[in-house]
Amino acid sequence: MTRRDEFAEFVTGRSGALHRAAYLMVGDRALAQDLVQEALVKTYAAWPRLRDKGNAEAYCRKAITTTAISWFRRKSWSHERPSESLPSGADGGHADSVTQSQWLWEGLQQLPPRQRAAIVLRYYEDLTEVQTAEAMGCAVGTVKSQVSAGIAKLREHLGDDADLLPLTDLVVNR
Amino acid sequence: MTEKLRDLLHDRAADVDFPTPDLDVLVRAGDRRVRRRRGAVLGGSLAALAVAAALVAPVLTDDGSPDAASGRDAVTLPLDIVSWADGSVLHAGPAELDLGVTIRAFVQTTVGYVVVDADGRVLSLVDGETTEVGSIESGRPRLVGDHDSALVGWVDSSGERPTFVVLDQAADKVALEDSSATEAGMGDLADESDPAYFYAIDGETAYWRDQRGAVAVSVVTGEVDVIDADARNGFDLIDVQDGVLAFYGAQGVEVGETRASARPLRDVLDGNVLESNGVLSPLATMFAPDSEQVRVVGRNGTPLAPSLPTSYFFSTVYEWADDETVRVIALEADDPSADLFSCSILTSGCTLLIDGAGAEGELQLPTGETLGG
Numbered sequence: 001m002t003r004r005d006e007f008a009e010f011v012t013g014r015s016g017a018l019h020r021a022a023y024l025m026v027g028d029r030a031l032a033q034d035l036v037q038e039a040l041v042k043t044y045a046a047w048p049r050l051r052d053k054g055n056a057e058a059y060c061r062k063a064i065t066t067t068a069i070s071w072f073r074r075k076s077w078s079h080e081r082p083s084e085s086l087p088s089g090a091d092g093g094h095a096d097s098v099t100q101s102q103w104l105w106e107g108l109q110q111l112p113p114r115q116r117a118a119i120v121l122r123y124y125e126d127l128t129e130v131q132t133a134e135a136m137g138c139a140v141g142t143v144k145s146q147v148s149a150g151i152a153k154l155r156e157h158l159g160d161d162a163d164l165l166p167l168t169d170l171v172v173n174r
Numbered sequence: 175m176t177e178k179l180r181d182l183l184h185d186r187a188a189d190v191d192f193p194t195p196d197l198d199v200l201v202r203a204g205d206r207r208v209r210r211r212r213g214a215v216l217g218g219s220l221a222a223l224a225v226a227a228a229l230v231a232p233v234l235t236d237d238g239s240p241d242a243a244s245g246r247d248a249v250t251l252p253l254d255i256v257s258w259a260d261g262s263v264l265h266a267g268p269a270e271l272d273l274g275v276t277i278r279a280f281v282q283t284t285v286g287y288v289v290v291d292a293d294g295r296v297l298s299l300v301d302g303e304t305t306e307v308g309s310i311e312s313g314r315p316r317l318v319g320d321h322d323s324a325l326v327g328w329v330d331s332s333g334e335r336p337t338f339v340v341l342d343q344a345a346d347k348v349a350l351e352d353s354s355a356t357e358a359g360m361g362d363l364a365d366e367s368d369p370a371y372f373y374a375i376d377g378e379t380a381y382w383r384d385q386r387g388a389v390a391v392s393v394v395t396g397e398v399d400v401i402d403a404d405a406r407n408g409f410d411l412i413d414v415q416d417g418v419l420a421f422y423g424a425q426g427v428e429v430g431e432t433r434a435s436a437r438p439l440r441d442v443l444d445g446n447v448l449e450s451n452g453v454l455s456p457l458a459t460m461f462a463p464d465s466e467q468v469r470v471v472g473r474n475g476t477p478l479a480p481s482l483p484t485s486y487f488f489s490t491v492y493e494w495a496d497d498e499t500v501r502v503i504a505l506e507a508d509d510p511s512a513d514l515f516s517c518s519i520l521t522s523g524c525t526l527l528i529d530g531a532g533a534e535g536e537l538q539l540p541t542g543e544t545l546g547g
Contacts, residue, residue: 007204008197015195020187029190037195044204048365048407052424070466101182108182124183154179 115150336370364408418458440475462491480517
């Protein structure tokens with residue numbers, strides 16, 4: 001099987017899942033496509049160096065995550081600027097007009113990119129903290145703090161519905 | 175309680191469809207990326223540099239010697255100084271030399287410069303004389319040199335089978351030619367399978383890959399030592415300095431005196447590769463991986479990265495000036511022209527050497543390979 005054939009098999013089998021994870025990280029379909037395309041190009045370029053082709057998805061996921069964070073930092077293409085504190089939210093009649101899920105989604109999109117990436121990798125990809133650290137190119141302690149800070153902001157954002165989110169990850173173990 | 179968040183993420187992800195990416199587009203872009211090395215995304219024009227001497231090209235004669243009848247002045251470029259090429263002009267600090275041919279790649283040695291031109295001619299520049307000393311057929315030429323050596327190596331593919339060539343610039347002669355373990359049809363690119371690939375030169379030892387794997391060859395005695403019989407391509411050995419080898423292995427960059435004793439550099443990369451290239455410091459006490467933000471690490475993994483202004487979105491080390499100083503290429507988001515810095519590992523401070531250094535396809539640095547592919 002040639003390098004191109006191996007890569008074609010990988011793209012066909014995994015690009016859908018990679019796109020979905022990228023979409024959750026950036027919240028925009030077109031940007032997710034750009035992000036995955038960039039990551040796949042990097043993966044193809046690195047293909048001869050992947051001693052175990054089973055590592056291709058982990059490599060590509062890392063490229064997606066680090067590129068997403070990097071793009072945010074360089075180009076600030078987020079239309080919703082990350083903020084230190086999110087506008088408080090789900091109180092009173094607000095739940096009448098906006099569904100709980102929509103409110104949570106909006107809160108997620110307003111998190112800083114590293115917190116959002118950490119949450120997507122932990123709660124969507126179901127990666128361990130070690131795997132998440134590897135994908136983000138950071139220490140495990142950083143993952144813990146990023147997830148904790150992100151969850152705390154989402155809980156603050158949800159107001160009365162905060163108990164819908166996990167408490168365990170609010171404990172930071174550096 | 176985590177289920178709400180998990181459900182939300184899975185529901186949102188399931189709501190969008192994505193077409194399968196165009197494989198041809200990915201492969202073409204990936205192939206271009208493979209050809210890029212260290213800061214290949216360069217553009218812009220060369221900013222004015224105070225030029226102490228504007229000099230002209232010595233013209234090559236049929237036998238490769240400078241044409242004295244041309245009446246042009248011979249020029250000796252200074253050594254041990256920042257150097258770069260822009261089109262046909264080779265710059266060394268404040269001096270410059272127009273070779274009259276496009277420079278595709280070059281290296282600096284202890285006695286001069288070795289250049290590959292657009293026609294694949296290998297030119298040796300010593301004491302103001304330019305001599306044609308060989309050829310590289312490849313569309314992507316590669317020269318390997320060493321900061322403290324007069325030796326330069328390359329693969330000559332013009333014959334029936336690839337030949338490893340080592341030039342001794344100090345002695346003004348080819349010191350070694352070896353095709354004993356190559357065969358017709360072998361490639362010469364890092365990512366090809368079973369390539370004839372020149373890894374590095376360290377002191378008087380040349381390191382290359384042939385059918386025996388990765389070998390160390392004494393340029394003086396011709397003695398051969400197979401250092402990694404499993405080496406598959408041009409990525410397996412990254413650099414060699416002061417007898418210390420940087421391999422690319424299952425755990426990323428692995429450094430040691432032998433393949434068996436090499437140990438992974440902490441925090442440089444994981445086994446999946448992001449940065450599989452880089453340069454060892456002259457005494458092999460530090461390693462600077464290719465990266466998008468300048469990075470230097472000690473052998474024990476200690477981060478030692480210099481500080482550049484935050485306006486630079488891309489920066490990477492392309493050579494070591496000495497064991498405590500790196501030279502860095504850096505790009506600003508709104509300025510297509512690359513800048514060259516000198517950075518001290520001891521103080522983490524950086525000094526701008528060249529403000530703007532050539533357009534993509536024109537600018538070359540002394541890495542021995544063509545920037546921009």
